Structure formats: C-alpha cells, structure tokens
Amino acid sequence: MSKGGAAVGDVLLTVNDLKTYFYTASGVSKAVDGVNFRINRGEIMGIVGESGSGKSVASSSIIRLLPARTGKIVSGSIDFDGTDVLKLGDKDLLAFRGREVSMIFQNPMTSLSPVFKVGHQMVEMICAHHKVSRQEAYRMGEEAL
Ligand SMILES: Nc1ncnc2c1ncn2[C@@H]1O[C@H](COP(=O)(O)OP(=O)(O)OP(=O)(O)O)[C@@H](O)[C@H]1O
Ligand SMILES: [Mg+2]
Incomplete structure (x- = not known):
C-alpha cells in the first residue's frame, strides 16, 4: 500500500549489506553474506542465481520468516516504504506480512x-x-x- 504522496518510481525497498547466517550443529552457514539492492515502486525485479545461492533466504529475511533458533539476520538493514523492517515487533510484523509484502x-x-x-x-x-x-x-x- 502506498503512503501519502508516494508515486511510481519512488524507492520502495532498500536492502543494504544484508547478512543472514544459520547456526547449525555442523557450523555457521553464511547463506546471505552482504546483499544490496533497491526496488522502486512499480518496478519488477528478478534475482537469478544457482541453487543454494541464497535467493530464498534473502527473500525470507525481508519478511523476517527464518527458523527461530538457527536463522539470524546478523547485520544490514531492510527499509520498506520508510519502515525499518528489522525493528518491527511481533504484532507489526504480522500486519506487515501479507498486507505490505507477500511471499x-x-x-x-x-x-x-x-x-x-x-x-x-x-x-x-x-x-x-x-x-x-x-x-x-x-x-x-x-x-x-
Ligand atoms: N533452515 C536452514 N538451515 C541451515 N541452512 C539453510 C537453511 N535454509 C537454507 N539454508 C542454506 O542457505 C543457503 C541458501 O539457500 P536458499 O534456499 O536461499 O537458496 P536458493 O538460492 O533459494 O536455492 P534454490 O534455487 O534451490 O531455491 C543454502 O546453502 C542452504 O543450504
Ligand atoms: Mg529458493
């Protein structure tokens, strides 16, 4: 949903130096290790990469849907339409998912x-x-x- 005054072409999503790691019994898996991109309102972007390169984990990070114990966003920032996604509390996160962003x-x-x-x-x-x-x-x- 657009906020007041938002127009096609405005920056909608900014992912900056995103790092999402998995902490497993066999060690740390750096699934996403410093990803940057920006999507403008009305723009369609595709991410291409070999299997296991982190496309799904990067996308799940944007909606903060990672395995609770093992998956962690260790650094970076995600800004969606002026909202700092990494600071959303549980209740706001539920409203954000499905309303603002769907997967x-x-x-x-x-x-x-x-x-x-x-x-x-x-x-x-x-x-x-x-x-x-x-x-x-x-x-x-x-x-x-
Ligand atoms: N729950 C998890 N625990 C540990 N490692 C995981 C977990 N989920 C994903 N990974 C690891 O993160 C890396 C990135 O996986 P991801 O699923 O994002 O790849 P992908 O680019 O979406 O691949 P595909 O094209 O096959 O869908 C892989 O090395 C994967 O093994
Ligand atoms: Mg995938």
Missing part, C-alpha cells in the same frame, strides 16, 4: 491448497488484511496477478 513460497503443493482455486485463496488473504468486500478483494487479486 509465494517455492513449493506450491505445500503453500497453496490444491482443493481451492487460487482466486479463493487470494481473496481470503486480502480480506484478512483489508476492509474490502469479497468482490473488491477479487478485483485486487486479479490486478495483482
């Missing part, structure tokens, strides 16, 4: 239910975060696709 996970068979149409699942999510009618939610879902 479609890599394995659609586990992240989407095969028994409901995609439209239905998008409408559910939109209605959970916005005060809109189902019809309007459907329109928003269609626009997002």
Whole structure:
C-alpha cells in the first residue's frame, strides 16, 4: 500500500549489506553474506542465481520468516516504504506480512491448497488484511496477478 504522496518510481525497498547466517550443529552457514539492492515502486525485479545461492533466504529475511533458533539476520538493514523492517515487533510484523509484502513460497503443493482455486485463496488473504468486500478483494487479486 502506498503512503501519502508516494508515486511510481519512488524507492520502495532498500536492502543494504544484508547478512543472514544459520547456526547449525555442523557450523555457521553464511547463506546471505552482504546483499544490496533497491526496488522502486512499480518496478519488477528478478534475482537469478544457482541453487543454494541464497535467493530464498534473502527473500525470507525481508519478511523476517527464518527458523527461530538457527536463522539470524546478523547485520544490514531492510527499509520498506520508510519502515525499518528489522525493528518491527511481533504484532507489526504480522500486519506487515501479507498486507505490505507477500511471499509465494517455492513449493506450491505445500503453500497453496490444491482443493481451492487460487482466486479463493487470494481473496481470503486480502480480506484478512483489508476492509474490502469479497468482490473488491477479487478485483485486487486479479490486478495483482
Ligand atoms: N533452515 C536452514 N538451515 C541451515 N541452512 C539453510 C537453511 N535454509 C537454507 N539454508 C542454506 O542457505 C543457503 C541458501 O539457500 P536458499 O534456499 O536461499 O537458496 P536458493 O538460492 O533459494 O536455492 P534454490 O534455487 O534451490 O531455491 C543454502 O546453502 C542452504 O543450504
Ligand atoms: Mg529458493
């Protein structure tokens, strides 16, 4: 959602020197080690890299969805539309995820239910975060696709 006065082309997301490490029994895995990028409002960006290069971990870091015990953002900053994502408390984080930023996970068979149409699942999510009618939610879902 855009804040007052925001326009296409304004900076929306700034990821600066992001480092996300995993602390496991077999040692420290530096999954993301100093990533920088910026996305403007209305811009579409793709990240390309070999398997295991950290694309998913970098994306999960932006919504702060990492394994609680082992995964840690050890340094860097994430600014989304003026919000310091790394400073969000639990309650604000819940509102942030799904409303401001959504993630479609890599394995659609586990992240989407095969028994409901995609439209239905998008409408559910939109209605959970916005005060809109189902019809309007459907329109928003269609626009997002
Ligand atoms: N929960 C975890 N615990 C420990 N290491 C992890 C965990 N999740 C990811 N990693 C490690 O982080 C690194 C980056 O993984 P990531 O899943 O981000 O790669 P990717 O670029 O998304 O790969 P793919 O193209 O296969 O989806 C890998 O070395 C992976 O083994
Ligand atoms: Mg991945």
